Amino acid sequence: MTHYILKRLLLMIPTLFGVMLITFAVTQFVPGGPVEQLVSQLRHREGGEASSGAQGLYRGATGLDEQRLTELKAIYGFDKPAYQRFFMMMWNYLTFDFGNSYFHHKSVVELVVSKMPVSLSLGLWSFLLTYLTCIPLGIKKAIRDGTPFDIFTSTVILVGYAIPGFVLGITLLVLFGGGSFWNVFPLRGIVSDHWDTLPWYSQILDYLWHMVLPITALMVGSFAVMTLLTKNSFLEEIRKQYVLTARAKGLSDNAVLYKHVFRNAVIPLATSFPSAFIGMFFTGSLLIETIFSLDGLGLLSYESVIKRDYPVVLGTLYIFTLMGLFAKLLSDISYVLIDPRIQFEARD
Numbered sequence: 001m002t003h004y005i006l007k008r009l010l011l012m013i014p015t016l017f018g019v020m021l022i023t024f025a026v027t028q029f030v031p032g033g034p035v036e037q038l039v040s041q042l043r044h045r046e047g048g049e050a051s052s053g054a055q056g057l058y059r060g061a062t063g064l065d066e067q068r069l070t071e072l073k074a075i076y077g078f079d080k081p082a083y084q085r086f087f088m089m090m091w092n093y094l095t096f097d098f099g100n101s102y103f104h105h106k107s108v109v110e111l112v113v114s115k116m117p118v119s120l121s122l123g124l125w126s127f128l129l130t131y132l133t134c135i136p137l138g139i140k141k142a143i144r145d146g147t148p149f150d151i152f153t154s155t156v157i158l159v160g161y162a163i164p165g166f167v168l169g170i171t172l173l174v175l176f177g178g179g180s181f182w183n184v185f186p187l188r189g190i191v192s193d194h195w196d197t198l199p200w201y202s203q204i205l206d207y208l209w210h211m212v213l214p215i216t217a218l219m220v221g222s223f224a225v226m227t228l229l230t231k232n233s234f235l236e237e238i239r240k241q242y243v244l245t246a247r248a249k250g251l252s253d254n255a256v257l258y259k260h261v262f263r264n265a266v267i268p269l270a271t272s273f274p275s276a277f278i279g280m281f282f283t284g285s286l287l288i289e290t291i292f293s294l295d296g297l298g299l300l301s302y303e304s305v306i307k308r309d310y311p312v313v314l315g316t317l318y319i320f321t322l323m324g325l326f327a328k329l330l331s332d333i334s335y336v337l338i339d340p341r342i343q344f345e346a347r348d
Contacts, residue, residue, distance in 0.1 A: 001336060004332075005333070009329070012322075012326075016321055016322060019317070020089075020090065020317070020318060020321075021086065023313075023314060023317055024314065027310055028082055030308065032308060033308045034102045034308050035069075035073055035078060037307070076102065089314065093315075093318050096109070098315030098318070099311040100311060101304075101309055101311055102307070102308075102309050102311065102312075104309075104312075108315035112300070112315075112316060112319070115295060115297050115300045116296075117190065118190060118289065118295060118297070119297040119298070121190055121207075122211075122214060122285065122296065125211055125215045125219075126215055126218050130223065131226070133223070134223055134230055135226070137153065137227050137230070138228070138229070138233075138234065139230060139231075139234055139257075141153060141154070141227065141231040142230070142231045142232075142238060157224040158224055160220040161220075161223065161225070165217050165220070165287065166288065166291060168217045168220060169217035169287070169288055170291060173187065173291065173292075177213065185212055185213050186209065186210050188294075189210060189292075190210050190294065191203070191207050192210070195207075218285055229268060229269065230269060233265040233266075233269065234265040237265040238257075238261055243260065243261060246260055270334050285298050286299060286301070300312065
C-alpha cells in the first residue's frame with residue numbers, strides 16, 4: 001500500500017502540471033484580457049484615470065502609443081514571453097504564492113478566504129443533510145423494495161431530481177421569501193444586517209434561518225442519486241448467498257443487515273465520501289448564490305472568468321485540482337480501510 005501511495009503522489013505532479021499548462025495555454029488565446037479591457041476603458045475616459053496602476057498612461061484623444069502600451073503590459077506581467085510567465089507562475093505556486101487579483105486589489109488567498117464562509121455554509125449543511133437523510137432512506141427502501149413506501153419515495157425524489165435547483169430556488173423565494181405569498185424566510189445573505197448586535201443564541205438561529213431556502217434548493221437534486229445508490233448497493237448485497245446463510249444460522253434481520261451487509265454495501269458510498277466532501281465544501285453554485293444574493297466561490301469564479309482575472313482563475317484552479325487529486329487518493333485508501341481484501345499492489 002505504501003508503494004501505491006508513493007506512486008500516486010508522484011503521478012500527481014505531471015497531472016497537476018498538465019492541467020495548469022492546458023488552462024494557461026487556453027487563456028493566452030482568449031480575447032478581452034485585462035490589458036485589452038483597461039485600454040477599452042481608457043479610450044472611453046479621455047484623460048480620466050481608469051485605475052491607479054494606469055494613471056498617466058492615456059493621453060486623451062491621442063490614444064496609446066507603443067511605449068505606453070508596453071508599460072501597461074508590464075503592470076500585468078505580460079511583457080515576458082508566455083513560457084517564462086508559466087514557469088514563473090508554477091514556481092510561485094509551489095510555495096503557495098498565488099499573486100494578487102487584477103481587479104479586487106487583494107491577494108488570491110485573501111480573496112478566496114473572504115468568500116469561503118458562504119461556500120462552507122452551503123457545502124457543510126448540504127453534505128451533512130444529504131448523507132444523513134439519503135443513507136437511512138436508501139437502506140429502508142432496500143429492505144422494503146417494491147412496497148408502496150418504496151414506490152412513493154422513489155417518485156418524490158425523482159420529481160425533486162427533475163426540478164433544476166435554480167427553478168426550485170426561485171419558487172421558494174416567491175412562496176416563502178416575501179413574494180406573492182408568505183414572508184417567512186429572508187431573501188438574501190447568510191446573516192441579517194444587525195447580526196452583530198444579537199446575542200449568541202439569536203445569531204445561531206438567524207444564521208440557520210437564512211440557510212433554509214438556499215440549502216433546500218441546492219440539495220434536493222442530489223437526493224435521488226445518493227438515495228438510489230444506497231438502495232441498489234444494499235439490495236445487491238441482501239440478495240447474495242452469504243445473507244441467506246447468516247439468516248439460516250438464526251441471526252436476526254438487524255444483525256445480518258448491520259454486521260454483514262452494511263460493511264460490504266457501504267463501500268461505494270464511503271469511497272465517494274472524500275470527493276463529495278471536497279466538492280461540497282469548496283465549490284460554489286453560481287445560480288443559487290445569485291438567486292439568494294450570496295457572495296461565495298461560485299460567483300467569484302464566474303466573475304473572474306468574465307473579467308479575465310487570471311491570477312484568481314489559475315490560482316483557484318491549482319488549489320482545487322490539488323485538493324481533488326488528494327481526494328481521489330483518499331477514496332482509493334478508503335477501499336482498503338473498509339475492505340482489507342482489496343489490494344492495489346500485485347502480489348507474487
